[in-house]
Amino acid sequence: MPSHTNQNLSGIIIKKALSIGASLVGIASVDSIRNSPSHLQSKNVRWPSQAKSVIILAVKHEADEPSLDWWDGNHGTAGNRKLISITRQLKRWFKKQYGIVANDVPYYIHRGGIFLKDSAVCARMGVIGKNNLVITPSYGPRVRLRALFVNVQLEPTKYPADFSPCINCEAPCKTACPQKVFESGVYDRLLCQKQMEQDEKSSTISKDTGILYYSDAMIKYCRACELACPVGLLED
Ligand code: B12
Ligand code: SF4
Ligand code: SF4
Missing domain, CATH: 3.40.109 (NADH Oxidase)
Incomplete structure (x- = not known):
């Protein structure tokens, strides 16, 4: 080396x-x-x-x-x-x-x-x-x-620590959730999993991906809590 x-x-x-x-x-x-x-x-x-x-x-x-x-x-x-x-x-x-x-x-x-x-x-x-x-x-x-x-000890990354995006945010991530997963105050894994099962059942036949080799039955798993978050989106 x-x-x-x-x-x-x-x-x-x-x-x-x-x-x-x-x-x-x-x-x-x-x-x-x-x-x-x-x-x-x-x-x-x-x-x-x-x-x-x-x-x-x-x-x-x-x-x-x-x-x-x-x-x-x-x-x-x-x-x-x-x-x-x-x-x-x-x-x-x-x-x-x-x-x-x-x-x-x-x-x-x-x-x-x-x-x-x-x-x-x-x-x-x-x-x-x-x-x-x-x-x-x-x-x-x-x-x-x-x-x-x-298998080697590498220097860890130390990106800036002063990042607290949720502090003054009204949490659109929580209200966007179709299963009200955060209603008790914390993430409820079972409710989220229920949504994933629904997504599997309602998976549609889609030919719009351009990936011809793979199966056409696409499951579009929920990501509402992710897409509602404004952090990192470019402002006009
Ligand atoms: C099993 C799994 C699921 C299960 C269960 C999820 C769960 N959280 O229990 C189901 C199928 C429901 C699921 C759903 C989703 N998942 Co998922 N999932 C996983 C997987 C395979 C393991 C996660 C797990 O079991 N965590 C253990 C549980 C107990 O922990 P937890 O609930 O997440 O809470 C812990 C953390 O928050 C942590 N924590 C809390 N505070 C702090 C503070 C500090 C300082 C630290 C270090 C940690 C920490 O401690 C908590 C307790 O252990 C990972 C991949 C992987 N190998 O890690 C992807 C993963 C977490 N999922 C991911 C995603 C994106 C999703 C979904 C959006 C679905 C989708 N379209 O992909 C939803 C989002 C749900 C949500 N809001 O959390 C991404 C997350 C990316 C990201 N930006 O964070 C991962 C990393 C997969 C990936 N391909 O990158 N998931
Ligand atoms: S929308 Fe994003 S920044 Fe706002 S509370 Fe939710 S995760 Fe935090
Ligand atoms: S992935 Fe969907 S069901 Fe699960 S917590 Fe996020 S918005 Fe709610």
Whole structure:
């Protein structure tokens, strides 16, 4: 591995990931993520013994590109495929340039994944908003996340900490929810899940995605609490 300080290497990694399509990049130590609220609560997370840092990648999912988020049968979403392509390219680049082994973090916790929102907050990419999603300064909650484990200790990202978007906001995210998921004051997972089940039942046949290879039965999962948030939207 060429002699880089870990701080330099973090900067180079961020630049590389942005150049191949990531919208935001964060880095956090495995130890800090291990101590975040969701990981402290869960006994199901399996950490690879050699992993020292996590690189968190975000791809923006803006409202004018809704098909990025549509679930097409067994093949997932176009947005997630974009994230997978970025992680694959980064893995190859790490090995070739630095001899560093990077491992893809599975999406689901029961398959070896980690809690991506907590991880993004540890990497200071954003904060948890009243809608229970990570709110980033540039794109609000309209991002999707994926991660890579690496076996080296990298300098964590320290984006500005003074970001509190929900403090003076009237919370349109909460009123937009079709299931009144936030009525008790906190996010009610079961009610949200009920909406997801309804979305699955009402999935329509759509031929307007331009992705011919994949199934035509698209599930358009609810994201009302996400799309109602004004953070990161350009003002006229
Ligand atoms: C299971 C799951 C679901 C389930 C259950 C959700 C849940 N929150 O329990 C269902 C299917 C209902 C769901 C719904 C949605 N999901 Co979802 N989901 C996941 C998944 C796979 C795991 C999340 C999980 O189980 N969390 C554990 C539960 C207990 O935690 P929690 O309710 O989120 O609350 C924790 C945090 O808020 C945290 N926290 C609170 N305060 C603080 C403060 C600090 C400092 C820190 C560090 C943490 C922290 O601690 C809480 C307790 O553990 C993740 C992917 C992943 N691997 O992480 C995506 C993920 C969280 N979902 C995502 C999205 C976008 C959605 C939906 C909009 C649907 C859609 N169209 O994609 C809705 C939004 C619902 C909402 N408002 O939260 C995104 C979030 C992106 C973002 N900007 O935050 C993720 C990361 C997937 C992705 N592709 O990027 N989801
Ligand atoms: S709509 Fe307002 S309260 Fe809701 S997440 Fe966005 S900034 Fe926070
Ligand atoms: S995803 Fe839909 S149902 Fe779930 S909390 Fe957000 S607005 Fe409510």
